[in-house]
Amino acid sequence: MVTGEESYVFLPGHALISTRGDTQGDVLVDLMIGEQGLSDAALLFEEVMRFSSGVVSVSDVVDPDEETLELPRPGDWRVKVYVKGRPWPDRVFVVFDERQWEDAKLK
Template sequence: MNQPLCSISISSKGGLVSIRDFGTRDHPEMITGEEEVLFLPSHMMVGTRPDGEGDVIIEVRADGFDGSGMRRVIDAVMTFHSSIMSISEATDPEEETLRLPHAGDWHMSVYAAGEPYAHTIVLVLDEKEWQQ
């Protein structure tokens, strides 16, 4: 599989993209305002460029993407009780972005490109988990 599972473009008003389990009430809080990633097991936010600098591209992959030329910002396990991933601008209402093959824990590596703020984010799911 050499194609993304999904690819979207977001205008990030607040400079944050939200990746969460559809319907979660968890909401990570910013501490310093300089964090590149805010993380709770069912809701992650990744810092991006603000909308005045252009849209942010987000891809979800499960194909062994190696991240060459990008920086890995987090490697973690997220929990998707609903089996639905929602990706949106942090202040927008959640929407169904990608249905996962099963509910539960998913290992995810997140890569970013762009300095000083990300203009591209790639979420890499474990390929074996995707094929289960």
């Protein structure tokens, strides 16, 4: 059951992440390969996400304009999500497994 107090809600193909309010400024979302430079970020979750289309889409519930990234292949990807600025993050890092990314590019 979802209460509305969760820091995130995860389904294999979707992740909803609670961030600061729209009136408090923008939230920056970084899509990364590998975990370099994240020593001061907190790990929110680590899961396998399904990207059936082979595309990652990032959008806001209030402003649904999407930013997209094409993956080397569709399917399941090991993903870690880190945040900065708790309890209401102003920065989110979606990190793809570096080895899995390189393996996908070689096929």
